[in-house]
Amino acid sequence: MLKALALPSTGARHKIARRLGSVSLLAGALLLGGCAGVIRLENDVRSYADWTVSASGMRPAPGDLYRVERRPSQRQDPAPQLEAIEAIARDALARVGLRAAPEPLPASLPAPRWTVELGARSIRLPHAPWDEPRPFGFSVGIGVGHVGRNGSIGIGMPLFPAPAVPYYQREVSVVLREARSGRVVYETSAAHDGPWADSPTLWAALFDAALQGFPQPPAGPRRIVTEVPR
Template sequence: MKRSLSAIFFISIMSFFMVGCATMRGVDSDVTAFYQWGAAPPGPGTTFRFERLPSQRVVGAQQDYVEGLTRTALARVGMQADPAAVRYSVQVMVNTQVVERLPYDQPGYDGFGFATPGVFLGGFSSGASVGLSLPMRFSEPYYRRELTLLMRDLASGQVVFETHALSDGAQSETLRVLSAMLDAALSGFPQPLAGPRRINVQLPR
């Protein structure tokens, strides 16, 4: 009997954490995009180069990572980085804020589960049941990330494409999350749907 209860307890723990991990495979982003190409929108192989603000030049290494992710995301929608024969400039800005408490970790909310950890057993007419109780209060950082990408026609100097993505969550893997946000921000490029959209991008396992 003790061995059976131990096995049930182990399965309960594994099921609990497997369900928790399964919910962290995607990134949700709220995206709003605008475009005004004037002539025909850019086709496959259209060239671009990056443009930086003075503040972005100061943090060069950090911006290098962001632009590397952006280059990869733009390649997936047909754009090609080529500073020698360039048609558009691309400027990408990222802002990350760390919030110490999750939105639902407020006074008066004690998480979920019972007050103390343990295993509870119950008997019903159909047999016995077993459950796992883990009191949950989250105190890990909560991240709010904003991304803006602007594309400028170098011939006219006009911004012809603008997209914004906002994502928040507990995922701490900033580069992987930014990669997903870029894919979301460029969804439908070069002529995305008008209005706000919520886009889910799955993270590579």
């Protein structure tokens, strides 16, 4: 014969929930942060270069000037973070030897040889694409039960919902044109994804990956693995 089983009091349940909640948050932080001090990024890069179509047939020289060209949509409806992204891209271009032309251009400097068109896109997903959506799921619960000779019976209650972990997909692109002819001589893009929110460090890593090998990178798709500080 089964005996009546007493459930924990409301105060006891709240105390247990707080303790389990602290453990869950700590476990989540360890899962996302890991023990290492770096994030390992797997960047999918596609690069193409053809300097023969330029009027001079020459590649950029270290210190060459360029100016940033904004598309009509970027001029008429600029995203709030556009200027910040452009600043990060300018730093990445400087690391491969190109200099942004100052505005207005001083008479002592030559006209920029190149123009650069930049693109950046970030998508925030509620969870990783391979994760199951959990609209009503709970990850931790508490309950009591009784095991008898012919089976078992129990009762439980959920304590708190499983925390949703957002997932981010980011991509950048760089198109380089010869200013004199307007011909595209170089194009590249890089994309990565993961549970890390947008930050200047991650955008910089994307632009650095996209520009790796400039001015004559391997043509076509490749994967570039980089590590950045957390």
